[in-house]
Amino acid sequence: MGYSINVTSEEEGNVQLTQKKPHCSMDSLTSWYMSTTQKTDPKLPRKKRTTSSQWQFPPVVLILKDLESFTTKVLQDFIIISSQHLHEFPLILIFGIATSPIVIHRLLPHAVSSLLCIELFQSLSCKEHLTTVLDKLLLTTQFPFKLSEKVLQILTNIFLYHDFSIQNFIKGLQLSLLEHFYSEPLSVLCCNVVEAKRRVSFLSDNQCENIRRLASFRRHVEKQGSEKQVALLTNEIFLKEEIQLLLENLHVYHTNYFLILRCLHKFTSSLPKYPLGRQIRELYCMCLEKNIWDSEEYASALQLLSMLAKDELITILKKCCKVFKSSEEQLDSTAKRIEEFLVQFQGLDEAKEEENTSGSQSKGFQKTDLYHLQKSLLELKELRRTSKKQSKFEILREKVVNFIDSLVREYLLPPETQPLHEVVYFSAAHTLREHLNAAPRIALHTALNNPYYYLKNEALKSEEGCIPNVAPDICIAYKLHLECSRLINLVDWSEAFATVVTAAEQMDANSLTSEERNEIIHARFIRAVSELELLGFIKPTKQKTDHVARLTWGGC
Template sequence: MSTSSVSKGCFVFKPSSKKKKTLSLEDYFIRGCENAENSGTRFKLCQKLWDKIKEDTEVLQDELNRKILDSLLDFTKKCSSTRQHSDWAAKMRANEIPTAALVLGVNVPDHDMTFQVLSELLQQSVSPYVTSVQAKECGALKHLMKRVLERLMGTEVTVDDEEEEENEHTSTQLHKSVHCSLGTLCDWYNAKTKKSSSGTPGKKRGSPAKDGPQQPPVVIIFKDLEAFNPRVLQDFILICSRYIQRLPLMFIFGIATSPSTIQHMLPHSVSSLLCIELFQSLSCTQHLATVIDKLILNRHFPFKLNNKVLQVLISIFLYHDFSVKNFIKGVQLALLEHFHSQPLSVLCCKKKEALHNVMQLSPSYLERIRQLPSFKRYVEKQEPQEQINLSTDDGHLKEVCKELIKDLRRYHDGYYPVLRCLHALTSSLPRYPLGKQIRELHLICLEKNVWDNEDYLSAMKLLKMLAKDELITLLQRCLEILQLESKKLKNAQDRLEELLEKFKQLDTVAAETEPCVDECITSPVKNLGKKTDLFQLQKTLLEMNETRRSKKLSPFELLRNEALEFVDNLVKSHLSPPESMTLYEVCYYTSSATVRRHLNATPRTSIQAALSSPYYYLQNNSLKAEDGSVSNAAPDICIAYKLHLECGRLINLYDWLEAYATVVSAAEGNSPDSGDFGKVDDVKHARFIRAVSELEFLGFIKSTKQKTDHVARLTWGGC
């Protein structure tokens, strides 16, 4: 392994004459797949569900953005039509540029999809002249002008730097006789619009079109306004304001933080040149709630996530990026891992297809079913003869598995409607004992029996304190959910309708027992006014307490208790955790550690592992060492890292250099008794300085002024 160290030089490896075979997605899936048998079927099922997730989320994204996108389209159409009428000057000043400030939120990874849809809609219904720019490609004004012209005109634009620096807002001769200025864009735009208007029969030149604008606007989208150089943005706006009479420009600012960003970036003299209208998109948390509601809490979608995996995905969303797009990617990763690592995922599909696949299972797959923890618990509950049949008879096992899959489907058919009912009842209670969002309640139900939770008992007590109108409203909402979500819970619907009818009849029923109760309660009090001893007083108070305990409940209280008892029984019947169901492993992905490792990377841990154990990365046998040590033949940075772990908060560079020279001398094979052993020469000194610089770049140490010739250690511990 002579090429293992990057410090030895650059090596060239000639490519093989044989052409590498291009692998398909299915080949990549099958490679390393757990139990390659039926891997093709699992790949097709995985691909189908992957496409389903992608299609549903795109439709959902369009529905969520439809309102704000329609508002933006109306704004651009209004500005474009206003320009062509005499009231243009009355609407805004002559040099003002219509600008839409689109506040999208901090979920920056999701913005690209929104801008892509917006650009397509604008090109279809408003103007063919739409372009978008990002800050990373517009570091200077000339770059911004170049990108805008190239993307609008569809031609290559090169800039003469010397002439560009003299006057950036005037025409500049380019190598291909194309001027990099808005004057060139105006000439190109006029030529384009005249050609389109002259080619349209039946219209007089100069008369405005009734069915659409003759001069469509030129829309420039700034995707990430906060990242732009303020000076570049100011100069560009100043230049555009001088051409607004000749060129119908329009800006769309993509804002991630706050609309006040415009005032912070642009002085009043520049911002006054913009006629700004604000548009606020749906918050990312609302977007996530909708995605979970439509994608995760969907009984028709066979693939499921257990509580730990779902908690990891939600935590990454809430504490890292607020990106719904990345959340969906996490679900897709879990889907891929499930079908790749779980051979029995061949049964994770629609009911009819799953029943068919059960009958096609080979003996090895049936043996895997027998080894499932949930199936073992099921077998233990059966009669001795049935246990023998399940363990030995493959045909009988297939028939039982078909029934168990049907039971799993029935469980999901009842789980999600009842979950929504419980959320409807408890989401408006004070302090939200079971969570404000349905995902919080779902996580509780996935983890354990929700009725054993203290918060559930607290929620039921609070429900008993609701007024009649509030309770009726909540029960009516539960009935609507059951009618909409599940036709199989017919008995529950009928019972709920019966309870609601009884509540409506309460007003017509007279409570005649109340005077009697009042009299019984107050009768012992009359005796308190008489002269009595301590024993008689204690007896009277005990009678009053017993009277209160034996007080009859009102008809509403009786009916309320009956309704809440019905809800409690419904919850206990349908909201048991999925681990209680047999064969739940077929549909539920449970490896949260895998998802966390792929999505929530820990670069520092990986770097420390590489520096502590270079053999596993370089595969050089000479680097093998005992646990906790590094070979003296390891790369320089590994040796320096290992030595710095033995130091305290401040590291003496000279002592560190001497220790490094001693280790390197041993690696070179010098005898410890020789005079040159451990001696620092120019080569060792240069190698040491480079290793220390690399450690400083990686963030393990930093320079300090506390002591001369010392560095401060920034991390503690190692792998």
């Protein structure tokens, strides 16, 4: 750790370890460590460890993902052997614990655990990792590929309600990317703006026609004048120039979209009951689905924003300033406007201090007895009741809320409103669901009813309704049980099975007696019935001892 090891030398070391796998030991690991550190920095003198937390050379880190699954004796021996070689190379063990840190003392006796310098730490939650992945891959203009609301919802639902696996989420994202570039002919334009504009000039006539067929482009053409409509539909050169302009506008749209999305998230992520969600992915899904300002949650969020205290509002505005300063591409006027609001809030504080000082000076010689104090309170209550005039802070807060609302309505339009959004957005949620959400009942029925679909054996081809006699036993038993009612007679089922199977084994009839052949067929039938019971197609019934109950109905 901490040393830049060449890939070639690392691969050579791996090859050597692979070749000497039967002779792997701590001595071989020690020699590899010494050779690696000397090659990397031969000038450093070789010294032993000075303290328990400092080494002259970087440590070797070994990660044991699931500590509870290791054999106790093997783990103990490994720790003891490793401790004896600490003077040769430093070693750090990272234990992945799924239950509680107490499990270390349960697995290791005191003599072994005393050899460890144990420090506890907790990794980030999987939800935070998901937020990081979305922030680095989707909520940025660095990568043009995007997901529609339904596709993103499928991936996040699988993550949150099934496995909590970031690796599976990334695989689903990779599958979406593959499907988009495989099924969408215009995905050739799904790249950075400069490269996409260059590729537009090389579009073929068929690709131009595909662009004209896009629903978003047709809506764009309908909004144009009659002369421009004719040019877009007939002139290829004019069409390509328009496509380049639309692709550039789409990039600007995404840049502004993600900035305002992050700004809105800063305002709404700390509101009570989180009307627009606590995580930015929740807000992002809502914005992808529809006009967010038409939802009740957004109206509730605006009401809560209009009741924020001054300190909270200033803190949120400072966070928004950081968001806009982090991106130097667009919306400079918006960032300046937010800075102006901050200056105005600071001006309110200064004006309030001046009023307090002037008021104290003017009223310093007034009587402060109980009578005058009660009279002042009554006058103040009467003034508040008769005139509900807003304070300067309330007026400024209302301006901030209206400003944020105007930004949302201007920049957080759904992607479907943008021309050529189909080029970068993958929206085939049905295809993704078929790949990721398993349908075992359909797959089992297909495999048992038509084994050729998976086995690709020409002998298994048969006409619809026929049972091939060379099919696997479970397939024969399954197709026979489809012809029965709710209760299946095992004797009739067995005879039908024997009739089908015997037709396939007539050539071997001379080598076996009839009794031996019947016993083998009977055993095969029992095994096929047991497998069907294990798969959940049939179950024993108490109504009749020689019958089984069918648990499925219909064709599948």
